[in-house]
Amino acid sequence: MVENPVYGGAYAYGRTAVATGYGVHGAGAKIRRKARAEWLVLKPDVHEGYVNWERFEAIRTMVSSNVPTSRHHGAPKHGEALLAGLIRCRRCGRKLTLRYSGMKHHIPRYSCSRGWMDNGEPRCIAFGGLRVDDAIEGALLGVVGPGAVAAATAAAAQATHQRDQVREALGRDLEAARYAADRAFRQYDTADPANRLVAAELETRWNRSLARVVEVESKIAAHDATTAPTAIDPTMLSVLASDLKSIWSGPTIDARLKKRIVRTLIHEVVADIDDEASEIVLVVHWAGGAHSEMRLPKRRRGQRNSTSGDIIAAIRQLVLIASDDLIAGLLNRNGLKTGNGNRWTRERVTTTRSYHRIPVFRRAEDSVEPWLNLSDAARLIKVASKTLRLAAEAGQIDAVHPLPDGPWIFARAALTTDAATSITERARQNPRYPAGSHPDQQSLFSSTT
The missing domain is CATH 1.20.20 (F1FO ATP Synthase)
Known part of the structure; x- marks a missing residue:
């Protein structure tokens, strides 16, 4: 009704035409709608309408824009994908279709509709949407944040x-x-x-x-x-602007509101895949006329929620002196989470270590450990733990410190070098820290200072 010219007080004639159609029963007449330019008569303001003609035209434009076509983005839906109706294939120019997968049907995936919708051929491109949406979200907040x-x-x-x-x-x-x-x-x-x-x-x-x-x-x-x-x-606005990420990701923010913001700032996104570099190439066409290119690594299934590489590197170093149980406690004390945002447990450390082929911690059979924590290393060269820690922080002796609130790791071979001997000699000459006066620190958790 809202698209009928009568609604706007206009008289129209010749809006349809009879065309020949073919069905299961043979040829037959079929009524088709004409484009407005082909109507025989259209006279606005002929009679009193429900709304004026200008309002009718605005409603008609809005309804047309809410229909997802090759020209329009379509009305924003409830789905979590930010680029629904905005992203286009660079190879064939068609809009990418959106599908949700996963147990909760919340993981978006963009794919080109050419081929499988026409001739059963392979798609041009297809990739997961989580990584792409995160990158667009970061770029969007970077544009909005400064102003x-x-x-x-x-x-x-x-x-x-x-x-x-x-x-x-x-x-x-x-x-x-x-x-x-x-x-x-x-x-x-x-x-x-x-x-x-x-x-x-x-x-x-x-x-x-x-x-x-x-x-x-x-x-x-x-x-x-x-x-x-x-x-x-x-001042409060400055705090708010610096924490736009938390506000954007808040549970009370409607997905349709996010999409309206995205469509206000972004006109279109053109996507392609660089097969040689295994990257997703995105060209963002901003509403102001500027263009920016983004390259994202094309990840494997489930790789978005994988554990951070820094945490994997820390586990690889901590297994030199600590068991999985102690490693889980150290990671939790530093506020680190798994890829899914969970706290660390012994089982999760074991699973992560096995997946990345990191060997388990085993004590030496002859009790001569090749790697020592801070207290054991200080006891070996007979200096205070604080003296050895200060020397390690100054780079005077080789040591590893995987976590800010975690243990120092020393190789036994590094404690027999001239650098270790020099530290011992200086400690003996300092009357404030005589040799052997360091506290006996047996706990791994208390060996960080």
């Missing part, structure tokens, strides 16, 4: 200025209404009461002026009663 504080402050100032302008305009209207009422009263007061027609007319004008004063005063009272815009603290 967030300035935009919010300018918006608040503009709202306050507009409110003050309305108040000033109402004040001028009230002044004019009171002047008109006073003038009408003076005219009525000077009139001859015997002339009833003149006196009645002047009294009517005076009453009309008084009603106008009351009307303007009620508008001013209603304007003053409305809640004034709250003053925005620039």
Whole structure:
């Protein structure tokens, strides 16, 4: 109904045509809709419509834009994928179709529709959408972030200025209404009461002026009663702008709102796959006319939620002196999580270590450990633990410190070098830290200082 010209008060004729169609029963007549340029008659403003013609055209454009076609993005849906209707194949120019997979049907995947929808041929390109959406999200927040504080402050100032302008305009209207009422009263007061027609007319004008004063005063009272815009603290805005990632990822943010923001800033994204480099190539066409290219590694299935490489490197070093149970405690104490955001346990450390083929920690059969923690290494060269730690921090002896709040790891071979001997000699010459005065630190967790 909202697309019918009658809704906008127009008369239209010749909107359809009869065409010959072929079905299971042979040839037959089929009615098809014509394009507007082919209509025989279209006369706007012929009769009273539900809305005016301009409003009808705006509604028609909106409805047309909400239909996902090759020209329009379509209305944003409830799905989590940010680029639905925005991403296009660079090889054939078609829009990429979107499918959700996974146990909860929340993992998007973009694929080209050429081939499997036409001739059963292989698709042009296909790739997972999680990595792509994360990259677009980071680029979007990077664009919005620097101007967030300035935009919010300018918006608040503009709202306050507009409110003050309305108040000033109402004040001028009230002044004019009171002047008109006073003038009408003076005219009525000077009139001859015997002339009833003149006196009645002047009294009517005076009453009309008084009603106008009351009307303007009620508008001013209603304007003053409305809640004034709250003053925005620039400091709080700075904190808000620096934490846009948390706000964007908040559980209360609707996916449709995110998509509307993306479509406001991004006109289109053209995607391709560099098979030689195994990368996803994205060309982002921003709304302002600028273009930027992004290259993302094409990952394997499930690789997005894999454990960070830094954590894997830390586990590879910690197994030199610690068991899986101790490693899990050290990772948790440093606030590190698994790829799925879980706390570390002995079983998870064991699974991660086995997947990356990291050998398990085993004590030496002859009790001569090739790798030592800080307290054992200090006891071996007979210096205080603090002395050895300061030497390791200064780079005077080779040592490994995988975690900020974790143990130092020393190779036994490094403790027999001239550097270790020099540290021992200096410790003996320092009366504040005599040899052997260091505390006996047996715990791995207390060996970080």
